[in-house]
Amino acid sequence: MKIGMCMFLWTTSVSKKHEALLRDIRTTGFDGVEIPVFSGTPDDYKKLGDLLDRIGLERTAVSAMGDPSTNLISPDAATRKAGIDYMKWAIDCSEALGADRLSGPLHSTLGAFSGSGPTAAEKKRSVASQRAIGDHAGKRGVTIGLEALNRFECYLLNTMDDLCEHIDSIDRPHIKAMYDTFHANIEEADPIGAYTRNRRNVVHVHISENDRGVPGRGNIPWAETFSAIRNSGYDDWLTIESFGRSLKDLAAATKVWRDFSESPEAVYRDGYKHIKNGWKKAGAGDAAKPFPSQAI
Numbered sequence: 555m556k557i558g559m560c561m562f563l564w565t566t567s568v569s570k571k572h573e574a575l576l577r578d579i580r581t582t583g584f585d586g587v588e589i590p591v592f593s594g595t596p597d598d599y600k601k602l603g604d605l606l607d608r609i610g611l612e613r614t615a616v617s618a619m620g621d622p623s624t625n626l627i628s629p630d631a632a633t634r635k636a637g638i639d640y641m642k643w644a645i646d647c648s649e650a651l652g653a654d655r656l657s658g659p660l661h662s663t664l665g666a667f668s669g670s671g672p673t674a675a676e677k678k679r680s681v682a683s684q685r686a687i688g689d690h691a692g693k694r695g696v697t698i699g700l701e702a703l704n705r706f707e708c709y710l711l712n713t714m715d716d717l718c719e720h721i722d723s724i725d726r727p728h729i730k731a732m733y734d735t736f737h738a739n740i741e742e743a744d745p746i747g748a749y750t751r752n753r754r755n756v757v758h759v760h761i762s763e764n765d766r767g768v769p770g771r772g773n774i775p776w777a778e779t780f781s782a783i784r785n786s787g788y789d790d791w792l793t794i795e796s797f798g799r800s801l802k803d804l805a806a807a808t809k810v811w812r813d814f815s816e817s818p819e820a821v822y823r824d825g826y827k828h829i830k831n832g833w834k835k836a837g838a839g840d841a842a843k844p845f846p847s848q849a850i
Contacts, residue, residue: 555784557829558614558793559822560588560760567593568602576609578819582826586612588793589651596650603652614758614791615648615656615696618664620807625663626683627676627710634683641687641698649694655791656691657699657732657758661720662710664703665807672710680710681724688726699732699758704740706809712741714748718755731755734795735774736762746775746782753786760795761829767814768821769794770828780829780836792833794825 559579561568568576568589579587589602606613619626624637641660648656661680684700691698702717711717717731733756738745749756763772770776783792796815797808815821 555789555833556585556791558586558588558791559584560793560795561590563796563818566590580609580611582823588614588616591615591617591644591647596646599647599651613651613653615653616658617644618658620664622663622666627662627680638683638686642690645691645694645696648696655697655699655758659701659703659708661700662708667709684724684729685726688729691728697728697730697757699730701732701734702737704737714752718752721755730757732758734760734762736766739764739774746778749782759792761792762795765814766797769825776832780832784836792829796821
């Protein structure tokens with residue numbers, strides 16, 4: 555298991571000016587960081603990857619698509635092509651960064667709604683878009699972790715069952731799923747079951763409290779969550795995702811109107827301890843026994 559910290563708490567554009575922060579994250583014990591990919595060139599991300607190498611931090615990548623002109627499920631072919639081109643750019647940047655996975659709600663426009671649920675035509679267009687993206691991702695050695703978001707942020711894919719059924723339809727080895735504890739807490743009647751039923755597609759996990767603050771201080775069933783993840787055989791990234799008010803546009807997109815902790819340091823320092831202790835406890839005694847109904 556590796557513990558990561560998503561840089562969304564501070565910025566959508568990580569650079570050398572964040573070196574002191576990155577070094578403190580490493581000193582805290584983190585194995586890596588999750589780097590937002592929203593602007594710049596592959597060469598910019600190559601330089602950032604070199605910096606992370608010097609610090610000793612591994613990395614994953616994260617992005618989102620908030621511009622309706624790049625909507626991957628649009629009925630307009632030119633709009634879908636623009637979305638595919640955006641994703642190819644993000645994949646190229648992720649490869650240059652040295653990240654083997656790029657996660658997020660990379661299936662539709664964040665915060666855009668049609669006024670009704672997803673249609674069969676939208677799902678069909680999504681499959682075609684994701685297959686083109688998956689083919690490019692395979693060439694670059696990057697796996698996409700699509701994220702099911704709560705109903706207030708998107709309408710195409712809200713639950714892990716819907717997400718993974720869609721991923722099975724896409725049928726590309728480099729298009730997989732991310733499990734996020736915050737969204738699962740809102741949308742899933744059984745968040746633990748939603749994970750275990752769909753473990754076969756999960757390549758990345760976001761550790762996020764129900765208020766998106768400090769992991770361990772809210773009402774997510776953490777003991778059961780860590781046990782389910784560990785017992786499933788998952789032994790990869792557990793990455794903290796939290797948000798603050800420092801970036802106006804990001805705060806607006808994530809509906810952050812107040813501070814969720816006394817400081818950013820509390821999020822990553824206490825959050826790191828929470829994951830470390832929770833994972834250790836999940837491996838002790840009967841908690842380490844596999845779930846009999848698990849399907850991988």
